Amino acid sequence: MKGESRMTNPKVRDTVFCKYMSTGDHLLALLNAIKGTSYTDPSDITINTLSGSFYSNIKNDISFMLDTLIMMLIEHQTTINPNMPIRMLEYVAELFRRYMEPEKRKVYGSELIKLPAPEFYVFYDGDDTSFEHQTLRLSDAFMAPSDKLELIVNVYNLADGMNEDLKDRCRPLNEYSIFSNHYKQLRKQRLPIDEAVSATIRYCIENNIMKDYLRHNESEVIDMFGFEWDEKEERQALIELSEARGKNREKIDSARTLLTKGIVTLQALKSSGYYSQEELAAISK
Template sequence: MIFEDKKKLLELYNAVSGKHYEDPELLEINTLENAIYMSMRNDLSFLIDARLSLYEHQSTYSPNLALRFLFYLSDILSGMTADANLYGTKKVQIPAPRFVVFYNGEEEQPDRQILKLSELYAVKEEVPKLEMEILMLNVNQGHNPELMEACHTLWEYAEYTGRVRRYAKDQPIAEAVERAITECIREGVLKEFLEKNRREAKNVSIYEYDQEKHIRQEREEAWEAGERKGEENKLKNQIQKKLAKGKSVSEIAEALEEEEDTIQRLVKELS
């Protein structure tokens, strides 16, 4: 939302790329409308100086980002070359792509890291024939200070989201977001944006927080399920050993301090 404004987007691009462009009209935004893959929307894609930049905001880490960007890039280039003669003898030029993920999740991540498409290949090749590199930047408070200094809007965004998270620890998320918005407007943090888009910003913040919380809970549940499965497999191994020694279900239950029904069920699964 914030960086859909060309002036702020150019500020961000300059900070990330080290360039010093001044005219926002040089940007040609070509974001895919309603482009959703695996519940992730392509946030921003734009052209400047014959380069295609694809920017994505993520609050959860995924090792599959390179593959998802490959899908985005394919769709964008298909649209750009729809009227070109791909079977002709003349080269069809395409912009050089660059991929950046702005990460602000709660899971600890380094300031910057490179995610490669080749890391997802089932067969590892010394020199992959198709490679993509995704730059993931941690834009949480306390990370990438040089980037934050170069793009004040990004610093303001980190300040706002940081407050939402802090306040949400002690009060309902809707109240936490409202408090963060009110304070930020009063203190001049994203003031113009929040005043103009207060309701939408609040709804998006609540949605993103709830989504992040849901994903975190799913991971915790999966981990707990894995723990339970591991304990059950360990118990099955113990049961097998005792069955091999001719022990009865009741004897095994007593020895392992488990209910007979539990031992009986696991014995059936083993048979």
């Protein structure tokens, strides 16, 4: 199945959002839009996204510094995750560790080590339109009230009609939002994933949206975006199936329908642990 070939391709782990936004000029435009600043030199941007190393397997979506003044950490999500402050804490700790590496011995000295001021953002790209902006706090996870350590994550919804002022101030973000929302509309019309991605690419190129990027990276975008939404739909489908676990016939019929439509793979059903061998045999008939 097409979904299975995507799942085994490691390069599709990067999302279109991360690839498209991870240039100096795009990140500078995003920073200016968020902070209301007017920096003009993309060479002031240093991208320091964590991609894992021999010593650490920590990876994040996007992080960068403006000179040594500001460090922005950005995550792109298609599902709601209240644990983002915890994840961001892990990311920023690793980024600071690497930032201080050349002078790590000074941390024990009497002179204060200066650090770039961190800021944390999530751009939500899923189906939930119940919020436009929300704030997540690390302190919400504490089992006892405390104001001794805090980390605040601002979450912006990229759904059509939401955060339009922010999008208007950042053309790359606005273009990605148009791309994503057009794709979602086609999927709601039951267009298969690959066809929806291809049609979205054609629409955007014709309307000068992400034009150069899409022309040069069309096949990669089809892989990345398709995998991204394959994974999301598969995860949601498995959750819904688990709710019907006690209804054996309904469970088998529902799973067979999702398998036939290509929303989930047989391997995913096996790995979920929700089905016996007999049920899997019935599903795959």
